[in-house]
Amino acid sequence: MTNLQKELKVLKESVLEMLKLVLKQLDKASEAFLNMDDALAEEIIHTEKRVNAMELTIDKQCENVFALFNPVASDLRFTISMLKMNSDIERIGDYADGIADYVVALNGPIDAKAVKDARLAEMFEIAYHMLDVVIVSFESDNAVLPRQVFKKDKQLNEINKASSTLIEKMVLDDTQKTREALYLFSTIKKVERIGDHIKNIAEDWIFYMDGEVLKHRKKVPKSTD
Amino acid sequence: MEESKKITIETKKISAYYGDKKVLHDIDLQMLENSVTAFIGPSGCGKSTFLRLINRMNDYIDIFRKEGDVFINGEDIYKKKVRIEELRKQVGMVFQKPNPFPKSIYENVIYGLRIQGMNNKNMLNEIVEKTLKQAALWDEVKDDLKKSALGLSGGQQQRLCIARTLAVSPSIILMDEPASALDPISTAKIEELIYNLKKEYTIVIVTHNMHQAGRVSDKTAFFLSGELVEYDDTNTIFTSPKDERTENYITGKFG
Ligand SMILES: Nc1ncnc2c1ncn2[C@@H]1O[C@H](COP(=O)(O)OP(=O)(O)OP(=O)(O)O)[C@@H](O)[C@H]1O
Ligand SMILES: [Mg+2]
Numbered sequence: 001m002t003n004l005q006k007e008l009k010v011l012k013e014s015v016l017e018m019l020k021l022v023l024k025q026l027d028k029a030s031e032a033f034l035n036m037d038d039a040l041a042e043e044i045i046h047t048e049k050r051v052n053a054m055e056l057t058i059d060k061q062c063e064n065v066f067a068l069f070n071p072v073a074s075d076l077r078f079t080i081s082m083l084k085m086n087s088d089i090e091r092i093g094d095y096a097d098g099i100a101d102y103v104v105a106l107n108g109p110i111d112a113k114a115v116k117d118a119r120l121a122e123m124f125e126i127a128y129h130m131l132d133v134v135i136v137s138f139e140s141d142n143a144v145l146p147r148q149v150f151k152k153d154k155q156l157n158e159i160n161k162a163s164s165t166l167i168e169k170m171v172l173d174d175t176q177k178t179r180e181a182l183y184l185f186s187t188i189k190k191v192e193r194i195g196d197h198i199k200n201i202a203e204d205w206i207f208y209m210d211g212e213v214l215k216h217r218k219k220v221p222k223s224t225d
Numbered sequence: 226m227e228e229s230k231k232i233t234i235e236t237k238k239i240s241a242y243y244g245d246k247k248v249l250h251d252i253d254l255q256m257l258e259n260s261v262t263a264f265i266g267p268s269g270c271g272k273s274t275f276l277r278l279i280n281r282m283n284d285y286i287d288i289f290r291k292e293g294d295v296f297i298n299g300e301d302i303y304k305k306k307v308r309i310e311e312l313r314k315q316v317g318m319v320f321q322k323p324n325p326f327p328k329s330i331y332e333n334v335i336y337g338l339r340i341q342g343m344n345n346k347n348m349l350n351e352i353v354e355k356t357l358k359q360a361a362l363w364d365e366v367k368d369d370l371k372k373s374a375l376g377l378s379g380g381q382q383q384r385l386c387i388a389r390t391l392a393v394s395p396s397i398i399l400m401d402e403p404a405s406a407l408d409p410i411s412t413a414k415i416e417e418l419i420y421n422l423k424k425e426y427t428i429v430i431v432t433h434n435m436h437q438a439g440r441v442s443d444k445t446a447f448f449l450s451g452e453l454v455e456y457d458d459t460n461t462i463f464t465s466p467k468d469e470r471t472e473n474y475i476t477g478k479f480g
Contacts (some may be wrong), residue, residue: 002477072439072464072475073471074472074476
């Protein structure tokens with residue numbers, strides 16, 4: 001194994017560790033919000049510092065690889081994808097932390113029926129599954145598996161779209177519930193954004209594996225030669 | 226846009242032998258005008274042999290033999306009626322080790338012109354200044370033109386050799402590892418020079434420095450054991466090569 005290969009292996013291990021930590025954060029955020037569990041929320045907020053520190057470490061690792069090893073071809077694509085994945089993973093961590101903040105701020109129960117109608121639990125589950133698929137693909141060097149997340153992301157977008165009417169109705173029905181409604185709505189938005197970031201991660205991983213850019217594909221059609 | 230560039234050098238099914246040993250296998254390659262083409266590949270894969278086919282330098286090696294054709298601007302350069310001196314004027318070459326003559330800087334630059342019989346002092350002066358400027362050496366030597374070229378540093382000597390090559394106004398410049406013996410600053414100067422020269426010349430460069438190929442060339446050809454494995458835009462070769470052997474070579478993973 002060349003020195004660069006060793007370096008890239010360490011980098012991959014760091015990214016994997018961060019992915020797993022953020023998956024846990026997402027799982028806890030789901031539980032904390034659905035059960036309005038303050039203690040769990042505090043735990044997430046505490047752990048967020050570790051996620052941020054990991055992001056900085058990975059940034060530094062990538063920087064070193066670029067500066068010292070001048071990676072090319074698949075090594076270059078790998079390092080670029082780790083760098084980009086890193087910032088997306090960090091953002092997912094941010095959103096989990098944001099949801100935990102809501103739990104603390106709301107400081108009380110939330111209308112269970114509204115949560116159910118808005119399909120929030122389902123959203124959390126989809127997002128969790130998406131991130132899990134990405135992690136498995138990452139661990140097993142799989143470029144096909146992560147394509148699953150694109151369909152899942154569309155489901156999240158649909159649930160998110162449908163939620164605005166529900167939230168509007170919730171407020172109109174009972175203005176007392178406005179605060180709850182806002183927090184619910186904001187949380188839905190966050191989970192939807194989490195889906196977008198997981199999608200980015202999947203794209204970056206496929207870019208590395210296949211040397212293919214999926215992003216903006218509609219705008220820039222690939223020539224068929 | 227790129228594709229509309231004119232083909233300057235073209236080889237058709239070129240094979241090369243030293244005695245019984247075949248060192249190049251049926252190579253078809255097109256090199257474009259005003260472009261830099263880099264040859265990369267492990268030691269002994271045939272890069273220099275291929276490069277020397279373009280100015281018939283291999284002709285001096287007794288046991289050398291070739292099959293196939295080399296065309297420059299559509300003309301077969303191995304045809305009987307082609308005069309080697311004319312070819313050499315058209316195709317200049319820069320070597321790995323700078324090889325100035327033990328003469329003054331001035332005489333080194335005009336060496337080829339003297340051989341051609343040019344004596345017009347004003348014209349010679351003009352050419353010396355112009356080519357030394359092109360070679361990014363003028364500012365460093367303009368007050369020492371009469372001094373011996375051997376007193377220059379390695380990097381300066383190499384730029385002098387480039388000026389000497391340019392003085393006979395070739396249209397093609399072949400370079401065989403032109404910066405491999407130079408420090409990073411001289412290397413950067415040579416690379417910048419190559420980049421600027423391509424506006425007027427067709428340049429082919431052999432290099433062992435992968436990143437140099439990346440920095441200076443438009444197209445890269447990867448050779449392995451006498452075969453042309455992959456030839457593509459340099460950025461494609463260095464980001465997503467198509468052949469696994471290319472990938473393994475440029476990333477330093479073998480086997
Ligand atoms: N004058 C010669 N006589 C016999 N064999 C030769 C001669 N020159 C080169 N060869 C052989 O031809 C093959 C290709 O050599 P060539 O010098 O073209 O390789 P190269 O790619 O330029 O290598 P390097 O990167 O080390 O300069 C090698 O196997 C070499 O041993
Ligand atoms: Mg050589």
